[in-house]
Amino acid sequence: MDLRQLVRNFQHLRRVSGGVGILPVVKANAYGHGAAPVARALVSAGAEGFCVATLQEALDLREDGLLAPILVFGSLRPEQFPVAEANHLDLAVVSADYLRELAAWQPRAAFGLHLNLDTGMGRSGILLDDLGACLDAIHHLQGRIRGVMGHFSASDEPDLRFAGIQRRRFEGALAQLRDAGLTPPMIHHANSAGYLRGLTGGDTHARCGIALYGLSDLGESEAAGLKPILELTAEVTRAVRIPAGTTVGYGSTYVAPRPLALATLNCGYADGYPRALSNRAVVGFRGRTYPVVGKVSMDQLTVALPDTVLIRPGDRMTLLSRNPEEPHSVRNTARLLSTIPYEVTSALNRRVHHDHASSS
Ligand SMILES: Cc1ncc(COP(=O)(O)O)c(C=O)c1O
Structure with a gap:
């Protein structure tokens, strides 16, 4: 923040x-x-x-x-x-x-x-x-x-x-x-x-x-010059290469169509990142965005990247961007969920502020 x-x-x-x-x-x-x-x-x-x-x-x-x-x-x-x-x-x-x-x-x-x-x-x-x-x-x-x-x-x-x-x-x-x-x-x-x-x-x-x-x-x-102040980031806890056909998450709702890099992030719906964003949202990483794949679970979510992208445990990805124009801004996330920015940010759990919310 x-x-x-x-x-x-x-x-x-x-x-x-x-x-x-x-x-x-x-x-x-x-x-x-x-x-x-x-x-x-x-x-x-x-x-x-x-x-x-x-x-x-x-x-x-x-x-x-x-x-x-x-x-x-x-x-x-x-x-x-x-x-x-x-x-x-x-x-x-x-x-x-x-x-x-x-x-x-x-x-x-x-x-x-x-x-x-x-x-x-x-x-x-x-x-x-x-x-x-x-x-x-x-x-x-x-x-x-x-x-x-x-x-x-x-x-x-x-x-x-x-x-x-x-x-x-x-x-x-x-x-x-x-x-x-x-x-x-x-x-x-x-x-x-x-x-x-x-x-x-x-x-x-x-x-x-x-x-x-x-x-x-x-x-x-x-x-009036008002700008968002909140950025939600999460840490990569596992980074793996997966072959085509690998299933991801509860219900296996995502099956890798080709070999991919798969990042697991330490943020889930208990942190206030909505499960309704499963297989719908994107996250930011080094200036690009990548899809959230599989179901968002209670404490973790998974992101698919081309297998050419180098990711390591400890890397941080941006779940909610401060830039209102980005697809994963609070405003655009609210639109994706057919709700209002108030609901997206007020759903964030207090543990997010200890672990994932970046400060600058
Ligand atoms: C009674 C009351 N006043 C003021 C506000 C602030 O509204 P806003 O966030 O739109 O400025 C609220 C928020 O819902 C409210 O319930």
């Missing part, structure tokens, strides 16, 4: 829209990149706070020594509130019921809340129709409410009409809260795409994940 490029991405992002603060989203182990090193690098670059999905993700970061504010998107059970308080965590209010649970509890000072408003994402937050009925509980918690947030569902699509509708609903709800005397310091509705496409209105912050990791597919992302 290239932490210098991560910091450059962060700095480029900050330049896009002067004045709007960036809250890095480091949930799911920073989308598979490694939450602790990512957060450490971004703190040094001036990040003022972070977002995660679960209590445990927040506690892991505290354990690692992160002192900056951390906002937890997901819900906690009431018995977990004291742990959140003791660790100075901020909680997103995921529903009207959750708000009432929080109001019934008597938090002390070190406890922040961000009112999440469901402006059209339809999965989390207070429904706008319920906001009026929540005002009493909101007043009760007023001193603790640090932010108001929402979430775009379609800010990365060519048609931004629904994003515009969500934006207007958010502004309407903010006005309703202002009329009720609530003006929290932080206002944030945008994710990476919403931020890059200028859908921040008068917000103070934007919550950016994918753009920081350089994996947003938007033209705006390229224009």
Whole structure:
């Protein structure tokens, strides 16, 4: 992982829209990149706070020594509130019921809340129709409410009409809260795409994940100079010459059509390299790409090369390239799997970072 490029991405992002603060989203182990090193690098670059999905993700970061504010998107059970308080965590209010649970509890000072408003994402937050009925509980918690947030569902699509509708609903709800005397310091509705496409209105912050990791597919992302930071490599553990007719892997789904060099790499689906890439993906080696042959197994996969290519145990091959144009980039791998880059990187297992992820 290239932490210098991560910091450059962060700095480029900050330049896009002067004045709007960036809250890095480091949930799911920073989308598979490694939450602790990512957060450490971004703190040094001036990040003022972070977002995660679960209590445990927040506690892991505290354990690692992160002192900056951390906002937890997901819900906690009431018995977990004291742990959140003791660790100075901020909680997103995921529903009207959750708000009432929080109001019934008597938090002390070190406890922040961000009112999440469901402006059209339809999965989390207070429904706008319920906001009026929540005002009493909101007043009760007023001193603790640090932010108001929402979430775009379609800010990365060519048609931004629904994003515009969500934006207007958010502004309407903010006005309703202002009329009720609530003006929290932080206002944030945008994710990476919403931020890059200028859908921040008068917000103070934007919550950016994918753009920081350089994996947003938007033209705006390229224009802003954002680049991928993750490269996944694995080591050759066995290099052999095989005759035509040799079967490879579970189910013998690959039979060598001619004499070949066969490399076994120490990465498999338990590391997050999808089994669905069996007999479909390529890996990079010394400036060329070669096919993954046979089924990807739990800890290993196999690559076929012409028998003229010299390979040795200890050589490294690139499974996910940082160059977006290469066939084995995260973007193109996601396309091959009919999914999105988020899923490809967040599936990477933590053991990958100890053993295979190269750093530069
Ligand atoms: C509530 C919330 N905010 C922000 C983000 C960051 O989104 P992105 O990675 O598209 O910037 C996410 C990610 O899914 C999210 O769930």
